[in-house]
Amino acid sequence: GRPDAGFRELEEASRLDPTNRHADLAIIEGHLRRREADKALAAVQALEAKQPQDPLTFQMYGLVHLLRNDVPAARAGFQRALELQPSFVPALFNLAQLDLSEKKPEAAKGRYEAFLKREPNNVPVLMSLAEFQQRTGAPAKEIEATLRRAVSAGPQSAAPRLALIDLLLRSGDQRGALSAAQQAFAALPNDLRVAEATAVAQEAAGEINQAIGTLNKLASMQTGSVGPLYRLAGLHVRQQEPDRAIEVLRRAQKAGASDAEVVPQVAQVYAVAGRHDDALREARSWQKREPRSAGPWALEGDIHTALRQLGEAERAYREAMKLDPKADAVAIKLHAVLEASGKKGEAESWSRKWMAENPRDTAMRMELGRQELARGNKKAAATHYRAVLELTPGNVVALNNLAWIYGELGDPKALVIAEQAVKLAPTNAAVLDTYGMLLVKKGEAAQALPFLEQARKYAPGRKDLRLNYAKALAQAGRKDEARRELESLRAEKGEFAGRDEVAALLKAL
DSSP states (O other), X not given: OOHHHHHHHHHHHHHHOTTOOHHHHHHHHHHHHTTOHHHHHHHHHHHHHHOTTOHHHHHHHHHHHHHTTOHHHHHHHHHHHXXXXXXXXXXXXXXXXXXHHTTOHHHHHHHHHHHHHHOTTOHHHHHHHHHHHHHTXXXXXXXXXXXXXXXXXXXXXXXXXXXXXHHHHHTTOHHHHHHHHHHHHHHOTTOHHHHHHHHHHHHHTTOHHHHHHHHHHHHHHSTTOOHHHHHHHHHHHHTTOHHHHHHHHHXXXXXXXXHHHHHHHHHHHHHHTTOHHHHHHHHHHHHHHOTTOSHHHHHHXXXXXXXXXXXXXXXXXXXXXXXXXXXXXXXXXXXXXXXXXXXXXXXXXXXXXXXXXXXXXXHHHHHHHHHHHHHTOHHHHHHXXXXXXXXXXXXXXXXXXXXXXXXXXXXXXXXXXXHHHHHHOTTOHHHHHHHHHHHHHTTOHHHHHHHHHHHHHHOTTOHHHHHHHHHHHHHTTOHHHHHHHHHHHHTOOSOOTTHHHHHHHHHHO
């Protein structure tokens, strides 16, 4: 919170050690984060005076020029970085991104292919190509082939193996993911990330005993670390083995995990097993050990809320608020309990008091917006989201929700706000869907399709996004593709938002 002092210290560090670029890079990155393009440019020029042949210097020039919206200068910076070091992957990636922004995906792809002709076994470039393929919506099999090339090129590198396992899991190929994980574990038996990914793949493939064994080995590899124990406890919960889960969580306590980390998990295991008295006993025992902590009282409130014991929940949350008056999560839960108890006036008074005493807080405002939206009170919800954006202009959820509301209300600002959200979160499926459907509503289905297609690919399990994509295809005149998408949706099992529309849309086609 004291940026001027921070920059002065970094500048002094740079002066004292002219051969070290870390302080200079921190200065540049600091100005970039603050969107201070001129100051960032001056800092890069200072770095160039020290290290004129370093490709990272010109990578920084490229990033600064992007901030200044000077694309030709940015491109020149990245190209100079590659001239100095042809294997400098960040510059290659940024040039490919510029090609994409100029609607030249083949040019971007050609950069990678040309590079890999020179260096076919360059693992970082193969990994960058796989990321590029994912961003451009390449078929999963094509991405898989690239990652397998990376694994062959760098068999002792964990990154390509982990990326391959993740891709196969996301593609629904559990057996393929398990095979890739087993090969990775055999090649890198002491790599903690590989062991963790192997346990995930084993569980996804239904090999529960293997997953338990791997997690136990991971716990022994990470002496003093409780992460594997938490995952092991979660696995026992999913196997409906609460006592074993509790036993593992007690091991985590002995390994040094705090009550704040472990007790809520123990209570949750008891609650899932229907043993609410045991859960309450855990919370109250924690209250005795830490009488000045709000956490134990908040936990008791959560247990009572789950049991619909609203009066007891309100009492517990109020005790937590006495101990930590700034606990926004507890303030929201207390508001919800008051609402659920029928004390609407008291709930409204509480939220007003909270926001008056915490004028910079956005959590309560976001929750109030969500509640009003759920009730269908769009204008009231919009008021809360606008208040959030006054405090945090880059809040993507608030921007996205406000854009959707304005679209429903016919406010022309909807598209402008949705576009802001897309710039801030270009891989967020919900954001892409909102922007795309606003374009469809405006009659620009063809322009909407790339955004809706990306939304569908970033969240393949969201059937409502697939339905929106099908609607846009139909409106854009691509009826055969729309029909295939809708028939695929009709074959899906289970209910989802918009299922009733599928048959009517197919009939209309």
